[in-house]
Structures are given as C-alpha cells and as structure tokens.
Amino acid sequence: MSNVTVTPGRSAQTPLTPGRDDRDGRRQRRPRKPINTQFRTAVSPHQLNTTHGRIIYWIVLVIVVVSFTAAFVFPLYWMITGAMKSTEELNSIPPTFLPEHFSLDGYAQAWDLLELGRLLGNTALYAGGAWLLTLAFDVSAAYALSKLRPVLGKVVLALMLSTLMIPPLVIMLPAYLTVKDVPFFHWDLLNTPWAIWLPAAANGFNVFLLKRFFDSIPRELLEAAEIDGASPGRILWSVVMPISRPILGVVSILTVVNVWRDFVWPLLVLPDSDKMSISIGIASLSSQMPQNVLVASLVIASIPTIVVFFIFQRHIMAGLTAGSLKG
Amino acid sequence: MTTASIPVANRRRRQPTKLRRAVRRNLTAYGFLCGALICFAFFSWYPMVRQVILSFQKTNFVDAPEWVGLKNFRTVFSDPAFAPAWINTAMFTLLALLCGYVIPFITALILNELRHARAYLRFVVYLPVMLPPAVGVLLFQWFYNPDYGLFNQVLSFFHLPGLQWLNSTSTALISLVIVSTWMNMGSGTLIYLAALQTIPSELYEAAELDGAGLFKRIRHITIPQTKLILLVMLLLQIVATMQVFIEPYLLTGGGPENSTVTVVYLMYQYAFNFGSLNAGNALGLMLMLVLMVFSAIYLRISRDNTV
Numbered sequence: 001m002s003n004v005t006v007t008p009g010r011s012a013q014t015p016l017t018p019g020r021d022d023r024d025g026r027r028q029r030r031p032r033k034p035i036n037t038q039f040r041t042a043v044s045p046h047q048l049n050t051t052h053g054r055i056i057y058w059i060v061l062v063i064v065v066v067s068f069t070a071a072f073v074f075p076l077y078w079m080i081t082g083a084m085k086s087t088e089e090l091n092s093i094p095p096t097f098l099p100e101h102f103s104l105d106g107y108a109q110a111w112d113l114l115e116l117g118r119l120l121g122n123t124a125l126y127a128g129g130a131w132l133l134t135l136a137f138d139v140s141a142a143y144a145l146s147k148l149r150p151v152l153g154k155v156v157l158a159l160m161l162s163t164l165m166i167p168p169l170v171i172m173l174p175a176y177l178t179v180k181d182v183p184f185f186h187w188d189l190l191n192t193p194w195a196i197w198l199p200a201a202a203n204g205f206n207v208f209l210l211k212r213f214f215d216s217i218p219r220e221l222l223e224a225a226e227i228d229g230a231s232p233g234r235i236l237w238s239v240v241m242p243i244s245r246p247i248l249g250v251v252s253i254l255t256v257v258n259v260w261r262d263f264v265w266p267l268l269v270l271p272d273s274d275k276m277s278i279s280i281g282i283a284s285l286s287s288q289m290p291q292n293v294l295v296a297s298l299v300i301a302s303i304p305t306i307v308v309f310f311i312f313q314r315h316i317m318a319g320l321t322a323g324s325l326k327g
Numbered sequence: 328m329t330t331a332s333i334p335v336a337n338r339r340r341r342q343p344t345k346l347r348r349a350v351r352r353n354l355t356a357y358g359f360l361c362g363a364l365i366c367f368a369f370f371s372w373y374p375m376v377r378q379v380i381l382s383f384q385k386t387n388f389v390d391a392p393e394w395v396g397l398k399n400f401r402t403v404f405s406d407p408a409f410a411p412a413w414i415n416t417a418m419f420t421l422l423a424l425l426c427g428y429v430i431p432f433i434t435a436l437i438l439n440e441l442r443h444a445r446a447y448l449r450f451v452v453y454l455p456v457m458l459p460p461a462v463g464v465l466l467f468q469w470f471y472n473p474d475y476g477l478f479n480q481v482l483s484f485f486h487l488p489g490l491q492w493l494n495s496t497s498t499a500l501i502s503l504v505i506v507s508t509w510m511n512m513g514s515g516t517l518i519y520l521a522a523l524q525t526i527p528s529e530l531y532e533a534a535e536l537d538g539a540g541l542f543k544r545i546r547h548i549t550i551p552q553t554k555l556i557l558l559v560m561l562l563l564q565i566v567a568t569m570q571v572f573i574e575p576y577l578l579t580g581g582g583p584e585n586s587t588v589t590v591v592y593l594m595y596q597y598a599f600n601f602g603s604l605n606a607g608n609a610l611g612l613m614l615m616l617v618l619m620v621f622s623a624i625y626l627r628i629s630r631d632n633t634v
Binding site (some may be wrong): 041042043044047057060061064065068069071072073075076078079082090091092093094095133136137138140141143144145148149150151153156159160161163164165166167169170171172173174175176177178179181182183198199201202204207232233236257260261263264268278279280282283286291294295298301302305306308309313316317320321 | 352353355356357359360362363364366367369370371372373374375377378381388436437438439440441443444447448449450451452453454455457458459460461462465466468469470474475477480483484509514517518521523526528531535541544545548549566567570572573577591594595598599604607608611614615618619622623626
C-alpha cells in the first residue's frame with residue numbers, strides 16, 4: 001500500500017513534493033513507516049508532485065500561515081504589548097509597534113486596582129468546586145444508569161438528555177429565581193459558590209458522555225469484581241474509575257473551562273463585587289479603568305485558560321470532537 | 328447473573344432473596360443517582376416548567392402570583408424594541424452563519440491539504456476559543472475604538488477611511504459578528520478538520536481515475552462525505568448564535584438606536600433593568616420554543632446516525 005503512491009526512482013537530490021519530502025527524506029535515514037492513508041486528500045498527490053503544484057502549495061502555505069498569525073496571534077501580541085504602554089502611547093497615531101519602555105507597571109496596577117488576585121481566587125474556587133461536584137454526581141449517575149439499570153432508568157436518562165434541547169441561557173430567569181429562593185428549603189444561594197456549583201452539576205452532556213463510555217466497559221469485568229464481593233460503590237471506585245480516565249479527563253476539562261469562561265450565569269447570581277468571577281469583575285470595572293490597565297487585566301485573565309490549553313491541548317480537542325464526530 | 332446457576336430445586340426458596348436483591352439494587356442505583364437528580368430537578372427541570380408558568384403570571388414575590396393570561400405577551404409585542412430584537416437576532420444568526428460556518432469549513436479544507444505547520448495552525452486557530460469570552464469582547468472593544476483602535480489604524484495604514492464600527496447603526500451589528508466569529512471559529516474548524524480526515528482516500532483515488540478535477544472532487548466527495556457533520560454543526564450553530572448576549576451587553580448596550588438589541592439581551596433588560604420579570608419570561612418562552620425546534624431536529628439527526 002505504501003509503495004503505491006510513491007513515485008519510483010526518486011532520489012534525494014530531486015526536488016521533492018511537499019507532500020512527501022519528509023517521508024522520502026526519512027527513508028534515507030531509517031526504515032520507512034507505512035504511509036498514513038489519511039494523507040490522501042482532495043488534492044491529487046500527482047498534481048502536487050509537479051513544479052506548478054509545488055509553487056501553488058508553498059504560496060498557499062505562506063498565505064495561510066501569515067494570515068492565521070495576523071488574525072489570531074497578532075491581536076494577542078497587541079494585547080500583551082499594549083498593556084506595557086502608557087495611556088499616551090496607546091492613544092498615539094501612528095501606533096508604536098513595540099512599547100517605548102519595557103515596563104510591567106500596567107500589570108502591577110491592574111493586579112492592585114482590580115484586585116485580580118481575589119477575582120482569580122474566586123474563579124478557581126467556583127471552577128474547582130464545580131469540577132468536584134460534577135465528577136461526584138455525574139459519574140455516579142452515569143454509572144447507575146449504565147450498570148445498575150434501575151427501574152425508570154431510561155426515563156431518568158431521557159429527562160436528563162432532554163435538558164440538552166433547552167440551552168441554559170433561555171431558562172436563565174427562572175433558574176435565577178430558583179437560586180434566589182430554592183423551593184422547599186428557601187435558601188438564598190445568591191453570592192454563594194453553590195449558585196455556580198449545583199447548576200454546573202446538572203449537565204446532561206456530561207452524563208451522556210460518561211454513560212456512553214461506561215456502556216462500553218465489558219460486563220464480565222464488573223461481574224468478576226461483584227463475585228469477589230465488591231459493593232457497587234467499590235466497583236465504581238476501583239474498577240470503573242481507573243479504566244475511565246480518558247473520559248474523566250475530557251469531562252473534567254470541559255467543566256473547569258466552561259465555569260471559567262462562563263459570563264451570563266455568574267453575572268446574574270454573583271452580583272456582589274467581593275464574590276465576582278474574573279470575567280464579571282473585569283467587565284464591571286472596564287469603563288472606569290485607564291485603557292492600559294484594562295488591557296493588562298485582560299492579559300492576566302486569559303493566562304489561566306491559555307496555560308490549561310497548552311497543557312491539556314489533546315484532551316480539549318478530544319472533548320471538542322467527542323460529542324459531534326460520532327455521527 | 329448468579330441466579331442462573333442455582334439448581335431448580337433451590338429456586339423457589341431463593342425467590343424472596345431475589346426480590347430483595349432487586350430492591351437493594353434499585354435503592355443503590357437511586358442512591359448513586361440522587362445527587363444528580365437533585366441538581367437536575369432544581370436547576371434544570373423545575374426552571375423549564377417555571378419558565379412556562381411565569382410567562383402567564385404576574386409575580387412580585389410579595390403577594391400571591393396572579394394569572395394574567397396573555398398580558399405579558401402583549402406587553403412584549405407592543406415594545407418598540409421587540410421587532411428589532413428578533414430581526415437583529417435573525418440577522419446576527421444569518422451573518423454569523425455566513426462567516427462562522429462557511430469560513431471554518433473552507434479553512435478546514437485548506438488546512439487538510441497542508442503538510443506543514445499543521446500543529447501550529449490548529450493551535451493558533453483554537454487560541455481565541457480558549458480566551459474567556461469577556462476578554463475577547465473587551466479586547467475587540469479596544470480594537471474598534473474609532474480614534475486610536477487597531478482596526479482604524481490598520482485602515483489608515485492602507486490609506487483607507489476609518490469606520491465608526493460600534494457607533495454607527497450600519498456597522499454595529501456586523502462588528503458584533505466579527506467578534507463572535509473570531510472567538511468561535513476555532514472549534515468549528517477543528518471539528519471539520521477531524522471529519523475531513525476520516526474520508527477514505529480510495530474515494531479520491533477513484534474519482535481521480537474517473538477524471539474528476541479538484542473542485543469536482545470537493546463537490547462530489549468531500550461535501551457528501553461530511554454532510555452529516557455539516558448539518559449537525561449548522562443546527563448547533565443556529566442554536567448557539569440565536570442566544571447572542573455577551574457581545575451586545577458589553578459592546579453596545581443594544582444601541583445605537585436598537586440596532587444591536589437581541590432577544591436574550593432584551594430578556595435580560597426586562598428582568599433586571601425594566602423590573603418586569605414576567606415579560607422577560609414571556610420573551611424567553613418564545614425563544615425557547617424557536618430553539619427547541621432546531622434542537623429537536625439536531626437530536627433526531629444525531630440519534631438516527633449514532634445508534
């Protein structure tokens with residue numbers, strides 16, 4: 001298979017096509033790996049081989065790399081350096097490409113004026129609690145629905161999945177009223193972390209992802225544990241959880257990132273400025289801040305999610321396609 | 328399970344145990360379920376029901392709620408911002424589809440052809456998605472500034488006249504669409520890219536042997552092969568963009584002259600600024616019904632194709 005698409009007789013000196021020069025080059029050094037068939041795309045490899053094709057390929061590549069960098073990296077560069085400029089320098093026309101003086105004063109001011117430390121701490125508390133609660137509730141619920149199969153389990157599952165049809169934003173007003181005065185208990189959860197944590201655990205998509213994964217765990221494995229006398233809780237903890245680490249990773253990151261990025265819900269339920277999450281805190285003070293301080297706070301606010309993205313890139317992309325690609 | 332191996336003679340004697348075991352299994356199961364059930368009941372199912380109830384009531388949380396029939400809906404209909412809100416939402420959805428649906432697919436098509444810098448491009452296109460939306464929106468607020476904002480500076484660099492962006496009725500809505508597309512196109516691009524990589528190469532080879540050119544191959548192989556994911560993403564995106572809130576809330580406050588007021592924004596205004604929560608509920612109920620149609624189609628498609 002791998003030989004079929006490689007032009008025979010090609011030496012290392014001839015200009016190689018972009019499509020296979022790395023593969024052919026590798027052939028000179030070490031045994032060639034089988035060619036991944038996904039590399040055959042709409043563009044014909046034979047057309048790519050030609051001089052004409054190669055020129056077009058490199059032009060397109062350069063255009064794409066330059067325009068992506070301009071569109072997605074440059075704004076971030078502008079943000080990071082903008083925070084280092086003084087207000088006068090920010091307003092100057094034409095703008096300076098590099099800050100005149102390298103200074104982190106903007107960042108220090110933003111940290112103090114907006115009390116970013118507290119805002120970040122609040123947000124971490126909300127995201128962490130939501131993560132623990134979601135894992136505890138949704139994992140055990142999905143396990144019960146998948147493996148214990150109680151009476152009316154299908155109805156419960158259908159009801160949980162039905163919440164996927166109604167976006168949370170649309171029912172934000174009644175949900176807000178519920179948080180303000182929880183039925184039967186008459187608790188006022190406004191300005192408490194519970195207002196974030198409890199609704200975050202009511203996530204039909206998490207239950208769906210987890211249940212689908214648990215369904216794929218062979219029954220024999222659990223039965224073996226049961227014969228050994230393990231209780232359902234023990235089976236969940238010692239058998240199911242360890243083999244479900246990939247999906248637990250996806251659910252964890254989805255939950256933490258969603259809480260961290262959320263805007264509307266914390267805007268409604270955390271009006272107290274001491275309790276605000278980072279997004280709300282910055283947005284509510286944005287109009288009173290000098291521009292460079294505001295921009296510095298934007299940079300600081302985006303560091304945590306960007307770092308998470310750097311570390312868990314693969315998990316995040318897996319989570320992205322987990323729900324949709326199965327189709 | 329284990330009962331299957333019990334000798335027939337023993338079976339009757341074991342019957343009560345079996346029943347007790349079933350009861351115990353159910354109790355355990357509902358024990359595991361109770362946390363999630365409570366959360367769903369209070370924060371998902373009850374609000375859904377209450378959304379409907381509140382739309383037909385007048386509540387002030389002091390007196391007992393009063394049924395008022397369609398009065399809330401009449402209030403909403405007679406609001407001069409009602410029609411603009413729906414038109415803007417529809418326009419925003421349409422424009423966001425034109426940009427945020429077509430561009431990611433074309434981007435994915437091109438990325439799929441490239442053999443270099445793939446990891447870099449994938450990473451970069453997803454970066455804005457990882458920013459908190461408030462950060463992205465406030466960043467663009469700065470870029471849109473007509474005097475010293477980045478966009479007008481770039482335009483003047485090319486000797487083009489500057490735009491008023493958010494301050495003009497003609498460009499405000501499209502400015503919101505640009506922010507929204509910039510922030511969200513990464514996820515669409517990566518999903519399409521993943522879908523493109525599952526297309527079997529034999530199909531392209533066969534089409535090529537049959538003499539189909541590049542555009543014919545895209546039209547007759549790529550698009551049919553990704554039809555399902557394109558359809559699913561279309562519906563998901565309609566549902567997501569029709570709830571646009573944060574952009575008008577942070578950037579324009581619905582202005583200028585109601586040119587960017589949207590349904591969810593108006594709903595928020597009713598509840599928290601106009602002190603008319605029930606009117607907000609009525610509006611929310613209308614949006615809920617519209618979105619449920621799209622969601623139902625989505626669920627139907629994804630169910631028919633996954634099971």
